[in-house]
Amino acid sequence: MTKNDLLTPSQAAQRLGVSPVTLRLWARQGKLLAHTTPGGHRRFDSIELEDFAERHGMKQSDVSCKTMRILVVEDDPQFASFLNEALETLEPAPEIEHAYEGFEAGRRLQRFRPHLVLLDLMLPGVDGFAICKRLRQDPETRHIRIIAMTGYDSPENRTRILEAGAETCLAKPFRVSELLTAIQASAREEQTMPRTARAANRADSAAIPAESIQEPAGQAPRETLDRQALKITESAIMHRP
Numbered sequence: 001m002t003k004n005d006l007l008t009p010s011q012a013a014q015r016l017g018v019s020p021v022t023l024r025l026w027a028r029q030g031k032l033l034a035h036t037t038p039g040g041h042r043r044f045d046s047i048e049l050e051d052f053a054e055r056h057g058m059k060q061s062d063v064s065c066k067t068m069r070i071l072v073v074e075d076d077p078q079f080a081s082f083l084n085e086a087l088e089t090l091e092p093a094p095e096i097e098h099a100y101e102g103f104e105a106g107r108r109l110q111r112f113r114p115h116l117v118l119l120d121l122m123l124p125g126v127d128g129f130a131i132c133k134r135l136r137q138d139p140e141t142r143h144i145r146i147i148a149m150t151g152y153d154s155p156e157n158r159t160r161i162l163e164a165g166a167e168t169c170l171a172k173p174f175r176v177s178e179l180l181t182a183i184q185a186s187a188r189e190e191q192t193m194p195r196t197a198r199a200a201n202r203a204d205s206a207a208i209p210a211e212s213i214q215e216p217a218g219q220a221p222r223e224t225l226d227r228q229a230l231k232i233t234e235s236a237i238m239h240r241p
Contacts (some may be wrong), residue, residue, distance in 0.1 A: 010093035012044040014067065015060050016053060020088040063153065068094040068187075071114035073131065074149070075123050079172070083118060086176045092181070102126025109135070114144060116186065118179075121150040121161060121169075129164055136165035145186045148175075207227045 007015065013023040027034040027042065032052050035043045053060045070087055076081040080098050087096055098110050099105035102125035109117075117135070119127035128148060135141045146166040150157055153171035161169050168182050 006043040007049065008095060009044070010067075010088060010095050012049055013088075015049060016058055017231055019091065020093050067092060068116065069112060069114040070094045070096050070204055071099060071105070071108055071112055071117045072096060072186055073099045073102075073117060073123065073128070074120045075100050076120075085178070086179055089176070090180070100132055102128075106134075108143075109141060116145045116147065116183065119146055119148050119166065120147055120233050121157060122152060129160055132161060132164040147179075147186065149181050223232055 009020045009023055013020040016023070023032070023044075027044075032044070033048050037043055043237040050060065051125055052058075068090075072080055072083050072087075074083060075181065077100070080100070087094055097108055099108045102123045104125075105117075105119075105123075106126070109236070117126045119131060122205070123131075128150075132146055132148070134147065135144055142165075148161045148166040148169040149172055150161075151172040151195060153169070158169045167186055170178060170182060179202070
């Protein structure tokens with residue numbers, strides 16, 4: 001089994017035509033074998049997925065090339081996990097990757113080529129302000145949408161990151177609904193902005209697909225995720241030097 005044979009929960013769920021929540025439930029129940037990476041992320045083998053689909057009479061679909069790709073740049077692993085769970089409530093499920101510091105974010109941006117970046121401002125290495133400026137200055141990345149996040153919300157920080165090129169700045173802890181609303185607004189703007197205006201600010205080649213931001217009914221309770229975000233943020237702020 002090679003790395004290329006492994007699918008993220010979002011990719012596996014989309015291939016089977018189910019939600020990531022359902023996929024995780026099957027894995028917990030032992031119905032579908034899941035592998036765990038050294039970093040603690042769950043992955044599914046494509047061949048095992050094919051066998052599972054055949055056994056249960058499920059028709060597989062190819063992972064769409066229009067799947068929204070989201071890069072989460074967040075140095076707190078617990079908050080990154082909260083974001084991952086929140087993003088997986090989107091349908092179709094987006095493809096998600098994580099970077100935990102600024103230099104790693106630069107490497108993943110080149111390889112992953114995301115449509116959207118969720119960017120924490122206070123990062124080790126290169127901070128979020130510098131990353132945002134670099135993305136906007138580079139013709140190859142200036143099309144990427146950026147939603148900033150910070151546990152140190154202030155008029156100064158908000159003004160700085162918006163001037164650097166972020167679309168909005170979410171103050172931690174934020175509710176799942178706030179995050180999804182920001183993503184939806186970002187996608188709608190990409191769809192409705194005149195072509196000439198888009199060309200002036202970003203390339204047209206990586207527009208976020210509007211169909212990738214619909215919210216499904218009956219997913220994991222958002223109140224639980226919201227409480228989780230509050231606790232994580234409070235803990236991070238108390239222990240930050």
